[in-house]
Amino acid sequence: MNRVAKRYSKAIFELALEKDLLDKIEQDFVFLENLLTESEEMPQYLANPLITENKKIEMLAGVVGKKVSEVTFNFLQLLASKRRLRILPAILENFRLMMLEHRNIVEGELISAVELEEKQVNAIKQHLENMLGKNVQLSTKIKPDILGGFVVRVQDVVIDNSIRLQLSKLREKLMAR
CATH class of the missing domain: 3.40.30 (Glutaredoxin)
Structure with missing residues (x-):
């Protein structure tokens, strides 16, 4: 799996663990994963280099909005600012695997x-x-x-x-x- 995606997954996992938000972040990530798998356009839109990161964040705010925690939305904004939204599916999958490991x-x-x-x-x-x-x-x-x-x-x-x-x-x- 992508090393960059692993670093981001580990960072959000450790933050969630520290702030006692693992369950909430996991729920948010399951929601995002479902959103990405149910929509053909969403992953393409997020990976499109011709669309500005600000437009991507606006779209995410409209679609995701209040459905995810502030921590998760801030994480999405960070990914956008670093031009890493295209690896979101890999981050979500790696986080899921980390949660399984955490739960033995x-x-x-x-x-x-x-x-x-x-x-x-x-x-x-x-x-x-x-x-x-x-x-x-x-x-x-x-x-x-x-x-x-x-x-x-x-x-x-x-x-x-x-x-x-x-x-x-x-x-x-x-x-x-």
Whole structure:
């Protein structure tokens, strides 16, 4: 991720921590992230070098206005004055990751051939939490091409318990004979 975006993310995170505003800034950033993903024009407008920073701030004031805290709006103004609004999406994502780390949470992906029951997902999640010593947020994805079983990815850990992998290993053993 962009080093400049990381520096800005760290700065706003530390300020929010110091002023006991982490939850509010996080809410503001989720709002901004939703605004950027729901609008095709907004990211293009903010990244457009032909539009002055003052115009960008005016637009943000109109769109965001009182919906975010003063600290967040001042941060947006700082980004505009430094011509850094184009990296706002990267800053928001990095801040989100910092919040997860602060809360001792890791994200993971659980891939299965069919939809798993909640009980099964919770058992896998519990196993991962015990293994990693952190809380795990799992997103689920269905990929029929793994045939059965599941694949879990959390940080640098990949647990492949898929039928596809088992069949592949069996084929390799048979071919080696």
